[in-house]
Amino acid sequence: MSFFTLHVAGVTRHLPVRQISDTLSIASFVILGDAELVVHAAAALKKKLPEADYLLTAEAKGIPLVQELSRIMGMKRYFVARKSIKPYMAEPFVTEVRSMTTQKKQILCLDRAEAGLIRDRRILIIDDVISTGESIQALELLVREAGGQVAGRAAILAEGQAAERSDIIYLEKLPVFPVAD
Amino acid sequence: MSFFTLHVAGVTRHLPVRQISDTLSIASFVILGDAELVVHAAAALKKKLPEADYLLTAEAKGIPLVQELSRIMGMKRYFVARKSIKPYMAEPFVTEVRSMTTQKKQILCLDRAEAGLIRDRRILIIDDVISTGESIQALELLVREAGGQVAGRAAILAEGQAAERSDIIYLEKLPVFPVAD
Numbered sequence: 255m256s257f258f259t260l261h262v263a264g265v266t267r268h269l270p271v272r273q274i275s276d277t278l279s280i281a282s283f284v285i286l287g288d289a290e291l292v293v294h295a296a297a298a299l300k301k302k303l304p305e306a307d308y309l310l311t312a313e314a315k316g317i318p319l320v321q322e323l324s325r326i327m328g329m330k331r332y333f334v335a336r337k338s339i340k341p342y343m344a345e346p347f348v349t350e351v352r353s354m355t356t357q358k359k360q361i362l363c364l365d366r367a368e369a370g371l372i373r374d375r376r377i378l379i380i381d382d383v384i385s386t387g388e389s390i391q392a393l394e395l396l397v398r399e400a401g402g403q404v405a406g407r408a409a410i411l412a413e414g415q416a417a418e419r420s421d422i423i424y425l426e427k428l429p430v431f432p433v434a435d
Numbered sequence: 436m437s438f439f440t441l442h443v444a445g446v447t448r449h450l451p452v453r454q455i456s457d458t459l460s461i462a463s464f465v466i467l468g469d470a471e472l473v474v475h476a477a478a479a480l481k482k483k484l485p486e487a488d489y490l491l492t493a494e495a496k497g498i499p500l501v502q503e504l505s506r507i508m509g510m511k512r513y514f515v516a517r518k519s520i521k522p523y524m525a526e527p528f529v530t531e532v533r534s535m536t537t538q539k540k541q542i543l544c545l546d547r548a549e550a551g552l553i554r555d556r557r558i559l560i561i562d563d564v565i566s567t568g569e570s571i572q573a574l575e576l577l578v579r580e581a582g583g584q585v586a587g588r589a590a591i592l593a594e595g596q597a598a599e600r601s602d603i604i605y606l607e608k609l610p611v612f613p614v615a616d
Contacts, residue, residue, distance in 0.1 A: 274522075287514050287515055289513055292502060313495045314498060314517075317467070317498040321503060325470055325503070329470060331469065331470060333468050334468055341455075344451060
């Protein structure tokens with residue numbers, strides 16, 4: 255297996271590079287479990303973020319990052335959009351999106367009480383990696399449907415062409431690796 | 436709707452009480468999104484925890500708590516057992532369990548590299564709430580199958596009869612509410 259050496263926010267990780275299609279390999283970046291990287295990346299991201307009322311992410315990989323960012327930014331609450339309706343949602347608030355890449359329908363949901371807190375508030379969308387942009391786009395739709403304003407879109411890494419976007423905030427670029435014939 | 440007022444680790448929350456069967460109502464405790472409660476509960480739990488090499492939880496509700504506990508305990512890494520095999524798992528390490536209550540089969544999995552780190556190590560199992568004990572039991576099986584030792588089982592709350600267990604660590608009891616005929 256080959257590895258890509260990532261330097262981000264003062265920490266170094268050797269990411270395994272894996273082929274995901276006939277033409278492309280990607281480096282696997284997993285923050286779930288990496289307490290050290292989350293703490294350092296949150297501190298570095300905080301300096302780049304615009305003002306906002308709440309942070310929002312999608313389960314599950316973004317959760318440690320929004321917890322740590324909320325803590326250091328003094329925010330008592332954040333929101334995690336779930337990928338299925340959960341028993342704790344007294345009344346679910348559901349956004350349906352169709353993946354451009356897989357054509358599958360996916361839902362993102364919150365409890366309606368959470369959606370009510372988003373209304374008329376500035377929401378910062380957070381993810382571990384922005385790649386195709388589909389996850390971020392689905393979260394934006396959720397914010398708009400709940401009546402909130404998107405204050406910004408931020409991630410630790412921007413993968414592939416996402417690094418060319420001027421409307422996202424990120425710490426480092428993550429290359430993709432074309433597969434030779 | 437009725438509410439149960441919970442005091443835990445210096446914070447107060449009003450938990451909605453919801454009927455889940457003909458005979459039982461429970462109070463809904465959700466730490467996902469509650470940055471303030473996670474920070475306070477982690478600080479209080481830390482004082483009660485035995486020594487261990489790593490923390491382990493199951494996705495998704497335990498994630499913010501293990502991130503914060505790992506941070507304040509100076510642990511660089513923790514483990515999150517996933518409920519399905521994920522693309523980042525080069526080689527999945529899977530434990531299969533059958534729910535006693537629903538009879539459904541469920542899997543808990545890690546990447547094999549993570550399972551390798553658990554081998555011969557002391558693992559502390561963490562959850563938000565211990566209720567029937569099934570989640571904790573499934574995580575214990577995962578630890579044993581990976582060759583690790585269970586150093587302890589800890590949660591913020593012990594719900595219903597779980598509060599009578601002497602083999603778990605928790606901050607507060609969460610009552611259950613029998614439904615009157």
